[in-house]
Amino acid sequence: MTGIILLAAGSGTRFIAAGGEGNKLNAALSKTAENPVTVFETTLNQLIASGMPVHVVTRSENLQVQASCARKEVPFTLTDSAGTGESIAAGVRDTPEWDGWLIHLADMPFVPAEVFTAVASNLQQALVVRPFWQNQPGHPVGFARPMREGLLQLRGDHGARELIRSYEILRLDLNNPAVIADIDLPEQLRDSPLI
Template sequence: MRQGPMVVVLAAGSGVRFAGGRGERGHKLEQAFGRSTVLDTTLSNAIQSRLPVLVVTTETLYAQVTATIAARDVVVLPAAGGEDSGGLLGMGYSIAAGVTARSNASGWLVLPGDMPLVQPATLRAVAAAMPHHPVVYAQHRGRRGHPVAFGAELYSELARLSGDEGARRLVARYPAHGVEVPDGGVLLDVDTEQDLQRMRALYPAPAGAAAVG
């Protein structure tokens, strides 16, 4: 029996563009943001959507993730570049790991862990459109963003993803529907320290993230 759609938060990347990865500043997902961190804020928004949440991460961030998410809802991958990774890690590999861990879902909303401004209402809006389209994505002022959601009919192709390509080819191959939202956070991720500073300026109060626009 299939369950409803679920949010798959991707938190297994090395973050190499942020101060050289895990340098003196640490991983980008561990950086302070509001009252917590970048990743904690992303997870909090995902939980507030009231959709089931699964997190794909590495041992490095496991303790941080399981402070918020139950261990049964966490998939741990080898660290990127580690001896156990086999050179396979990347966004595509993470998506496949999350999808196969919840193969009975009716669909999967893929949300990068470095997007702490994506609002719960946005996740719900994308999920609401999923029964009618194989691929759904959030967009703001006509610009495509995240999350990107995939219906259960694409399971076999999602499960075969690997490397860094992610699911771009699936978005290109199948009819994709954009859900217009007033949430500019769908376009903003933390790639560099400059990105982080800009996003902190858009975060108006430590009580919670607000839509940007």
């Protein structure tokens, strides 16, 4: 079984430095909607729509993300992670029954469900699978079971970048800019296409 680890433990310092208020994952993405949906909830809904199991890694102080997970009955791991490396390792550690992991970032709410299923289905052919758009590497990044020990050793803020360099990547060239679109700045909340 392949599942998705959703990384939601970042501090969003660029967002706050640019004038954003609070954690960007809890910011409303669709302000025009009657019931505004946050960046995190939008991303989580896309993952759930894929039909794959989801496990969230977040910070102990982010009660809003934890509440969203509880409402959707999605398990989560709490971490005071110093970077994406530790977050990935924590998520992989807490999903020992999986035989493949898709690593996705919670501030990338526009990636549709079919991208997750495409990456997962290609894990049978390669140890690492990654979507690209116009030669730019995107997310989610898929890792097959033999990569587990390497994922568990990750530290720091480079995530799996160093680990990926040691392996040949199966590249999925997708005609979808969503695989590289994230929310880093407050104005991106206003300019983003609504799902």
